[in-house]
Amino acid sequence: MGVIIIDGSTVRAFVNDETQFKTSVDGQFDSLDVNNDGVLSRSEMRKAFESMRLLEAHFGVDTALPPEELTRLYDSVFLSFDEDQNGTVDLEEFRSEMKKIMLAIADGLGSSPIQMAVEDDDQSFLKKAADLEAAKISESS
Ligand SMILES: [Ca+2]
């Protein structure tokens, strides 16, 4: 376990690095698509939010909420992903909404860095963003 420090520019650099971002998003999509049917169902998406810690990071949600409230929240987030409202989230929908969310997180962070505790095998995008920045810093030195 370690601590990463991220701010808005870290997150924005990650999103704007198109190759890196697409690879990460696509990889995440594949691992979330547990039954390999090429789309994410409601329950697959719910696992996604839990593993990416998006609710805490983006919505400032206390995940100790009562289960029924959490479910309502997950449902509303699902609907924002499911743009054509066909009940599943495809790769295009996933990519475009993840981009929006990450940019919103970047705006929210602004130039005030936050510290985040992460596990070594953390798959969250915020960790990936921090890793990318660390890699760039070591390249340029
Ligand atoms: Ca699926």
Ligand SMILES: [Ca+2]
């Ligand atoms: Ca859809």
